[in-house]
Structure formats: C-alpha cells, structure tokens
Amino acid sequence: MTDFILTNAVLRNGDAIDIEIRDGQIDQIVSRGEGDIDAFDTSQRFHADGRLVTPPFAEPHTYLVTANTFSGLLRDGYEMPRPDRFGVGWEMYDDLEEAGMLEPKSIVERTSSQLNWFLAHGVTTVRTHVDTSSRHGNKLVEGLLELCRVYEGVVDVQIVGLPLDSLVRSNAEVEALCNALDAGVDVVGGIPHKEATREDGVEHVKTIVDLADSYDRPLDPHIDESDDSYSRFTGVLASEVEKRSLDTQVTASHLTAMHTYPNAYADKLRGLLARNDISVITNPTTNAELQGRRDDYPRRRGHTRVDELLEAGITVGIGQDNMVDKYHPYGDCDPLGEVLFLAHFGHLTSWYDVPTLWEMVIENNASILGLNSGLKPGNEGSFVLFDAPDSYNALRTRAPRRLVVREGRPVTRRELGTVYVRTNEQWESVDFAVSV
Ligand SMILES: [Zn+2]
Numbered sequence: 001m002t003d004f005i006l007t008n009a010v011l012r013n014g015d016a017i018d019i020e021i022r023d024g025q026i027d028q029i030v031s032r033g034e035g036d037i038d039a040f041d042t043s044q045r046f047h048a049d050g051r052l053v054t055p056p057f058a059e060p061h062t063y064l065v066t067a068n069t070f071s072g073l074l075r076d077g078y079e080m081p082r083p084d085r086f087g088v089g090w091e092m093y094d095d096l097e098e099a100g101m102l103e104p105k106s107i108v109e110r111t112s113s114q115l116n117w118f119l120a121h122g123v124t125t126v127r128t129h130v131d132t133s134s135r136h137g138n139k140l141v142e143g144l145l146e147l148c149r150v151y152e153g154v155v156d157v158q159i160v161g162l163p164l165d166s167l168v169r170s171n172a173e174v175e176a177l178c179n180a181l182d183a184g185v186d187v188v189g190g191i192p193h194k195e196a197t198r199e200d201g202v203e204h205v206k207t208i209v210d211l212a213d214s215y216d217r218p219l220d221p222h223i224d225e226s227d228d229s230y231s232r233f234t235g236v237l238a239s240e241v242e243k244r245s246l247d248t249q250v251t252a253s254h255l256t257a258m259h260t261y262p263n264a265y266a267d268k269l270r271g272l273l274a275r276n277d278i279s280v281i282t283n284p285t286t287n288a289e290l291q292g293r294r295d296d297y298p299r300r301r302g303h304t305r306v307d308e309l310l311e312a313g314i315t316v317g318i319g320q321d322n323m324v325d326k327y328h329p330y331g332d333c334d335p336l337g338e339v340l341f342l343a344h345f346g347h348l349t350s351w352y353d354v355p356t357l358w359e360m361v362i363e364n365n366a367s368i369l370g371l372n373s374g375l376k377p378g379n380e381g382s383f384v385l386f387d388a389p390d391s392y393n394a395l396r397t398r399a400p401r402r403l404v405v406r407e408g409r410p411v412t413r414r415e416l417g418t419v420y421v422r423t424n425e426q427w428e429s430v431d432f433a434v435s436v
Helices: 070-075 094-098 104-120 139-150 171-183 198-215 233-244 263-275 284-290 306-311 335-345 351-368 391-396
Strands: 004-010 016-022 025-031 045-054 057-062 123-131 156-162 251-254 279-282 316-318 383-386 401-406 409-413 419-423 426-430
Touching (some): 004 383, 016 045, 045 391, 045 401, 057 316, 057 351, 104 123, 104 401, 104 409, 123 139, 139 156, 139 171, 156 171, 171 198, 198 233, 263 306, 279 351, 284 335, 306 316, 316 351, 335 351, 335 391, 351 391
Parallel strands (some): 004 045, 123 156, 251 279, 279 316
Antiparallel strands (some): 004 016, 016 025, 045 383, 383 401
16 A cells, blocks of 8 residues: 555546545545645656546456456367357356366466456456356366455455356255355355246245355346346345345346346336345346347347336446357457447437446446445545546547556556657647547
8 A cells, every 4th residue: 555646637527636645545635736746756646637537447247267268269179159059058167177277277377367457447346257066166266266366455356156057956056156155255146047947046046045145245146147038037036135134235147138028027127126226237248249149130139228227226237247258259358348338239328328337337336346446535545547538538439548546556557659640741649539
C-alpha cells in the first residue's frame, strides 16, 4: 500500500477532480487543481490531462481453467466439434485432460497470462467457475488456489465450485463439491438445467441452496442457460431462497431461457427475483455464440431480458464467460467489449443507456462480487484511467487503459503511440474522440 495523487481526471458525471490516495486508501477527492501535489513524491503523481477515471472493473463470470486452451488443442491435432455438438456439459474437460492441460502447474502458467490480460484492461477482481466433479479430484481447485497466491494483492480471484457432473445421480459429486468448499472455494455454484429430468433439477437446486446455507457462502449457479422455454429452475431457486429466508448473496448466471419464456411467466419470474434480491449475470458474446444453435430462422441469439430485468430493479451484471477456448475462441478480457456487444444485442443503444451500461459493468458487477470499490474517501485507493475524455467515448472506442492503480500502486501502465494521417501533405493526429 502506498500514496498516489491523480490530477485533472474526469469522473463519469463530468466532474473534473484530483484524487489523493494515502496508505492505499482514497483520502480525499477534490476539485481539479485543489489536490496537494507537493505532498507526493514525483513517482507518485500522474497528470490525467482531462481523461476519464473510474473504479476498477470486476469480472463476475469467467472460466480461467479452460481459458487459452483453443490454440493448444488445435496444435495437438484436435478435431474441434461444432458448438452444438459439445455434449451435455460434463465432458467439456475430457479433451483438456488428454492434452495434459489440467495439471495445477499447467493451470497456473496458462491462467497467469489470462489474469495479466484482465489487469491490463483494469480488472482487479475476477470470479471464475471451476468444475468440481469427482473425476478431477481436487487438482483444478488446487491450481486456482495457487494462482490466487501468486496474484495476491494485485488481482483478487473468487472461485465458484461448479459441479458439472450430476449432483443427484451420485452422492460422490455432492461430496466433491463439499471438498472444494472445504479447500477454499469461495462460492457455491450449480447447473440444474443439465440434470436429466425436471425433478432432478429441482433436487439439484435444493442441494446447492442447502450448501450455501450451511457453508454461509454466496450462491451463483449456472441456471436456465438453455433455449428451452420449459427450463424454469430460476423460479425454483427464488422460491427456495424465499422459503428459507436465505441470508446470503444469490446470483442467477446466464438465464438465457428467459428470452424464450412467455411474457406472463417472465413477468412472474421478474417479481420473484426482485422480491428476493437475486442478481442476474448476462454473458453477451458467449451466449450469442452458444444459443440458438438448433433454431431455424428466425434464430434466437440467446440473451436474457436485460432491459426488463433492469426496469424491475434487479441488479444485472455483465460477464465475459469463456475466453479463447473451444466454446468461445474469441475474447481479450476487456469488459468494454462485452458492454458494447450487449448495447447492440440488447437494444441498449440510446444515448440515455450509456450511464446504465457503465453502472452495470462497474457498480453492478462489484455489488454481485460483494465489493465496495467506488471512488470515495475511505475506499480502496484504486482506479482505472482511460485514454478518452468521457464515458461515451471510452465505451464507443474501447479506449485503451492508460493507467491502473491498485491501493495506491500502479499495476498497469500503457505507453501510447499517436496515429497520424496525411491529407494535403499535412500530417495530423487522430484520436477517435467525438465531442459530446
Ligand atoms: Zn457460464
């Protein structure tokens, strides 16, 4: 932890400010020019020159263990299946096992570069899901726990135990999830819609609610990630939370089936979610790729009802999901890529949606992860500085992150080249900004 001063930065609301960080915490935020710059060493100062500053990003939904495996699989001569031929879910790690990519050492090496990508984009907390199936023993969790130790104080990693094998066919899978929680997994996950029957899915939901209750951990299952309008386990989840007065943070990840629900049921579910303070995470790019694969035209594009959920007062966060793996070969760990995609995909392209989109990716994601990371005195002295004058231009251009500071210590810096174009023999710089 250390001291740092950022001068002449611009908040999302347009206020020009200086930020003073002392002992790793925000000491004060004052109007531009009022910061006590002389109280800081020259190595602890940065002049923002009118650029946008925000709190750090928090990534609420990704898979570190499978990340960056796409090219390795192809190199080994792997025949990549079409996304609709991937199977029911719990086989997704088999090919990685065969390729030797699931040993803890391999996981740490591969996912370190992934965390570096996140950090370069200003993400300082990452929630990752990991398969806890008994077939892996505890080695996937061990790899991630070692990663947590390597990145301690730089990128915080929250691990969600995701039981990809059935929780109701064998008690061994419940035990395996408990072992993972005992070993240090932070959050209880689940995937009830992959169970064989509706009844099994309901039992799956009850089991994970029991575990969240007994371990007093947050609950964040994959749920209703399907194009099947009869996949309705989020309602069961909300009902169980309500009946037990469950006092832990509950998040419904994906919920793509809501896209397909009849309006009457979607309306009922919104009420249940709002009443029980259950958050939702949408994962725009991966679900655009995975959903609708069995459709003829018109083809559903697989996202939940983001606009309606927001209107109902439900906290909706934006995740990046799979990254450079067989499910989603693209992605670069930049949250703004997902935000821009959602803006188009979810019809959130009005000028008045710009603040909403930023609120989703900053405040809602932080809230879902239980963080208190806003730019205000007493909070963690961390921020992201964009190479853009305001939030609209930063989003529109996916502006480079110029500087990321964590608890008063720079953890990302970017040295930019300037782009010039020549017209009429004159070279002039291009910054891609639009005056607003
Ligand atoms: Zn997911």
